[in-house]
Amino acid sequence: MDIKASFALTTKELTKAFTDDVNAATKMYVGKPIELKSVLTSIEKDDSGNFILIFSDSTSNISIRASLAKEDNEEGASVKPGDFILLKGFCNGYNQDDLLGSDIILDRSAIIETNFN
Numbered sequence: 001m002d003i004k005a006s007f008a009l010t011t012k013e014l015t016k017a018f019t020d021d022v023n024a025a026t027k028m029y030v031g032k033p034i035e036l037k038s039v040l041t042s043i044e045k046d047d048s049g050n051f052i053l054i055f056s057d058s059t060s061n062i063s064i065r066a067s068l069a070k071e072d073n074e075e076g077a078s079v080k081p082g083d084f085i086l087l088k089g090f091c092n093g094y095n096q097d098d099l100l101g102s103d104i105i106l107d108r109s110a111i112i113e114t115n116f117n
Contacts, residue, residue, distance in 0.1 A: 005035035005088055015060040018094055018104060029091040034106065036064065036087045040079055051076025053087065053109070061098075066106040075111040086113040 007029065009017075014036065017025040041056040041063070050073050055064040066089050068076050079085060089109030096102045 003033050003088070006032040008035040008037065011036065011038040011055040011064055012057045012059065014064060014104060015057045015062040018062055018102070019060055022094060022096065026094055029104075030093055032091055033088060034091050035112070036066070036085075036089070036106070038064075038085060038087075040081050040083045040085050042081050043076065043079070049073075053079070053085070053111075055085075062102045062104060064104045064106060066109040069108040069110055072110040079111065079114055083114050084116065085111060086116065087111050 014029070014034070017029070036055065038055045040053055042054045044052045044054065046052060046067070050070065051068045053066045053068065053076065055066070056062075066087055069089075087106075087109055089106030092105045092107040094102065094104050
């Protein structure tokens with residue numbers, strides 16, 4: 001992804017923003033490219049076989065779900081939970097669910113780097 005990120009954040013920073021004020025965070029982040037630096041919690045595949053990388057913070061009931069862009073999907077097979085990942089994607093919204101946990105959605109994501117210092 002050659003687009004410059006509008007924000008560079010960790011999972012904790014992004015989830016805290018939505019926990020503190022969902023309306024302000026939505027206004028600030030939705031529709032913008034975000035660079036996320038975090039430890040990968042888990043990996044899923046959607047019905048089309050596209051990888052979804054999930055990042056969670058133990059201090060929050062919110063996860064970040066980053067769907068890899070089609071052209072970057074093969075990179076999803078090269079990472080595993082516990083890897084430190086630098087990822088870039090577009091924030092596409094926030095799904096609030098107080099019972100099951102809420103999600104911040106990143107679409108068209110690309111892994112920039114893994115397991116770096």
